[in-house]
Amino acid sequence: MKNKILALLLLTSSFIQAQEALFSGQQVSSPQVHEDHSVTFRLMAPGAESVQVTGDFLPSVKVKTPMGEADGPGKADLEKDEKGIWSFTTEALAPELYNYAFIIDGFKTTDPANPFLIRDVASVMNIFIVPGEQADLYRVQDVPHGTVASRWYDAQDLGFDRKLSIYTPPGYEQSDDEYPVLYLLHGAGGDEEAWLSLGRTAQIMDNLIAEGKAKPMLVVMPNGNVGQDAAPGAGSDGYYTPQFMTPETMNGKYEAQFMDIVDFVEDNYRIKADKANRAIAGLSMGGYHSLQISRFYPNAFDYVGLFSAAIMPREDKSGKGVYADFEETLKAQKDNGYKLYWIAIGESDFLYEANMEYRELLDKIGMPYEYTESEGGHIWRNWRVYLSEFVPLLFQD
Template sequence: MKNYIVFALLCITSLTQAQEALFSGGKVSSPQVHADKTVTFRLAAPQADSVQVTGDFLPTIKVETPMGKVDGPGKVNLIKNEDGIWSFTTKALNPELYTYAFIVDGFKTTDPANPFLIRDVVSVTNIFIVPGEQADLYRVQDVPHGTVASRWYDAQDLGFDRKLSIYTPPGYEQSDKEYPVLYLLHGAGGDEEAWLSLGRAAQILDNLIAEEKAAPMLVVMPNGNVGQDAAPGAGSDGYYTPQFMTPETMNGKYEAQFMDIVDFVETNYRVKANKENRAIAGLSMGGYHSMHISRFYPDTFDYVGLFSAAIMPREDKSDKGVYADFEETLKAQKDNGYKLYWIAIGESDFLYEANTEYRELLDKIGMPYEYTESDGGHIWRNWRVYLSEFVPLLFQ
């Protein structure tokens, strides 16, 4: 009898704690997006001495990173009321997907009232969307939706199976049509999940295809870190702390084995397996990979997109392999012909000068390209825009 009473008390205690966990986030509404596009953040923290919010909706500050000083989010103080609720309301914000976190007495943490989170390398932040204009591309709309699948392929040149993400357009499963393919590559610290979670690639494709602004296409998002079989927590290495720059990501191995990915896609999916129906693009390190893959296989892709590309010295200094004969292979790519070579970068990006020098090289060898320059720096806000501008140019 005594054991039964103890067990019952433990059950009641556990149930009470579970209910507190379930409903504690509902004590305040945060973030609250108002009709006038201002946003209010709230946090119940009556014992705290200071609360700040930091996010990319605030003016940027310079932050020291492994890649040097880059633009980072600012921070602002919240004000506490008599009930111990801290709050801050922004000015009207432009339509956009934003990230943010709280800083409570110097400790950075997520918003307990907002269950929507994304991971960027090791940083986990909350997200919200201010609707309208460009941001409507990032929202799930009442339109036909594509399918996102996780697939494993045999990376023969690396010696183990690896994971990639594939978007198939609305209607793919019900049709017998063949489709073109965009290979979309992530940046340093990213993985096969980055373009889906941070880049909103599936929502962008769904909405552009529904508006008939983009051709229906497959989008293949591989893992560009050759030492990984999948994203941290999704592969055989289990749960571990993600790294910003994993070993061997820019030494030519990934570029050299890339046709394993193309072969897997063209064997397992209904696609148009020719140069005219292949595109490759990527951000930062993925732009570096896209540049080298497209010139190493110079008669493979008719469309190339470099988004804030990490044009920087190669790790492999030898005269063989992917990085050999750089200028000569660019000329071969030019001579083979292509439909679009698209370069985009923010005016305050730390890679701006390197991209300028690269364009000067392309000008010198007479290699045609299209160039677009945006505000801001090395940020996902730019890369989502670049994707939404690049995709409508493909396979026309």
């Protein structure tokens, strides 16, 4: 009888602890998006001496990164009430997807009341959306939805299988049609998951296609770090701290083996396998990769997009001379012909001058391109906009 009572007590205690764990983050509502687009953040922390919120909805500050000075999120102080609840309400915010975190007595952490998180390199942040205008592209709407799959391909030149993510448009599974393909590349510190989680690619594609602003297409999002087979925690190396610049980053090997990815897609999906129906684009490091891949394989892509491209000299270890004869191969790419060469960057991006110098080179050799300039710096807010502007330009002939 005593054993039964003890077991019952243990079971009851476990149930209470589980209930506490379940509801501990729900003592306050945070973040609360108001009708006027202001947002209130709250945190139950009666023992804390100071609480701040930091996020990209606040005025940016300059921070140092491994690639130079860049825009970073600002901070705002929360105020504590008599119940030990800290709060801060913003001014009206523009429609956008925002990220944030709390700083409690100097310790940065996520919001326990908000279970929605994204990872950017090794930083984990909460997210919320202020609806309307551009931000409605980032929301799941009541429209037909595409499919996102994780696939592994044989990277023959690298000697092991690697992971990529593929978006297929609504109706792909029920159709016999063939589709064009956009190869979409991430930046330094990213992986095959970055454009889906941080870039909202699936939501953007679903909504643009539903609005008739974009052709149905596949979007292939590979891992651009040649030393990885997959994102941290998703590959054979198991769980480890993600790095901003992985070994062998931007050394030519990724560009040299890129046609292994194209071959895999064309062997396994119903696609239009020609230059006129292939596009390649990327942000930062991925913009650099897109520049080099499209130049090195001039018969592969009719559409090229450089989003805040990290245009800088790098040591070539591909063994195939990927970075050799740069200006001459650009001229060959120009002479070979293409339908769109699209460059976009923020006016305060730390790569702005490098992109202006690259434009001067293109002007000198008479290589046609389209250019767009936005506010802000090296941030996902810009890259989501660039994607939503670039995609409607593809495959319209």
